[in-house]
Amino acid sequence: MLSRRKKRRTAKTSGAMRLRVRLPVVKKVSLFEGLSGKELRQIAGLVNELEVPAGTRLATAGEPGGEFFAIVKGEAGVTTRSGRTAVLRAGDSFGEMSLIDGQPRSATVQANTPMRLLVLDQRDFRRLAGRTTSIALKIMQTLSRRLRAAEGDVVPE
Ligand code: CMP
Numbered sequence: 001m002l003s004r005r006k007k008r009r010t011a012k013t014s015g016a017m018r019l020r021v022r023l024p025v026v027k028k029v030s031l032f033e034g035l036s037g038k039e040l041r042q043i044a045g046l047v048n049e050l051e052v053p054a055g056t057r058l059a060t061a062g063e064p065g066g067e068f069f070a071i072v073k074g075e076a077g078v079t080t081r082s083g084r085t086a087v088l089r090a091g092d093s094f095g096e097m098s099l100i101d102g103q104p105r106s107a108t109v110q111a112n113t114p115m116r117l118l119v120l121d122q123r124d125f126r127r128l129a130g131r132t133t134s135i136a137l138k139i140m141q142t143l144s145r146r147l148r149a150a151e152g153d154v155v156p157e
Contacts, residue, residue: 019044029070030091047118052111059109065098068125074115080107099125
């Protein structure tokens with residue numbers, strides 16, 4: 001059995017290793033672009049990685065949502081309640097709407113291919129968005145773009 005001191009050291013080491021593995025992954029998410037090295041390391045310490053096979057439902061329209069997702073690899077299909085569809089790819093993120101307003105998921109999101117994702121729970125997402133102005137601004141830009149698209153405006157990519 002490990003001594004308490006050794007256990008503490010092992011936990012620290014594996015935390016540092018996890019950070020080293022996750023940091024390059026976190027850097028690929030467009031929402032986190034422009035953040036400082038310190039901020040990126042903080043995020044890498046908060047997220048969990050998730051691998052899912054094609055066909056996995058990650059969010060279901062009308063149901064409560066508790067997580068925010070950022071896509072590292074693969075592709076997801078979005079179908080809103082009004083039938084609008086969109087495709088999300090590496091660097092894109094989703095699931096922020098329910099976490100912001102506490103309402104049920106606005107759309108169903110399903111993996112079109114095997115996917116690798118980063119997952120943040122509601123509390124960490126809110127803390128991060130509240131603390132990091134550039135993330136909050138990017139979320140607002142994404143929501144504005146979606147609103148314009150839903151209203152039929154021409155939206156440049
Ligand atoms: P949320 O409502 O929490 O869960 C479903 C997610 O799908 C939603 O957050 C957004 O991140 C995403 N989403 C909703 N509508 C669209 C859209 N029109 N285009 C792209 N993604 C969307």
